[in-house]
Amino acid sequence: MTYACVAATEQRARCRHWAEDQKVKTFCSFHQKRWDDGMTVDIVGRPDAVEFKFNVNEKWASQLMTMGVELRQPDFQAKEQKHIEHAEKHEREAFRYRKDIADSGVPVFGKDGLVNVSVYELFRELIEAYEIVDIFLRPTKPGGNQHMKVLVIYFSHGEKRGNMEAIEEVLRFLASSRWGHCHVWANPPGSTGKIKNTVNTSHREPDKQPERVLRFNDGLFASEEVAS
């Protein structure tokens, strides 16, 4: 299984090369050699924030809106420009993983991400580790399925802004969800020096059993097989 090396670069970003498997100290060949040679290899720490995004259908979206979750309209073009500039600043190729979407980070589980996974366990771990500082809905990106909305939940340290009724609803929703696709991105520090990782899930299959479970693993992320 593809898994990103857990070493940190000099700029505190997660290494963009692949490791063999998901262990706490799992490195790409470059960092493994440094480690074997007795040189210092820093491991990436916990991110300052985790942005969790789910594709939700209209039914769930309107249910959440009746509970007070706002629908916001982001400026997609400005965001894309910011991603390109961020990649350039870190001397990284912005279109390395996706040819039409700019990235400055590394996809922790490879370009294809995880399939048939549950993120409920991760969500609970994040509630323990952080505060929910924001929750809102937005439309899907231009070109995406316009019948869906995206639910964005922002975990960080700071003032709690989560709406408990909505969070309970999200937990119910996640407990009964298997996701066809899940991508975790480890990003380099932003302009304020803070590191934000993102978790994106889509293709919810409510009636199917997950094959894997996503875990926080102290900010390194890991996936475990579900015992059958």
Ligand SMILES: [Zn+2]
């Ligand atoms: Zn590495």
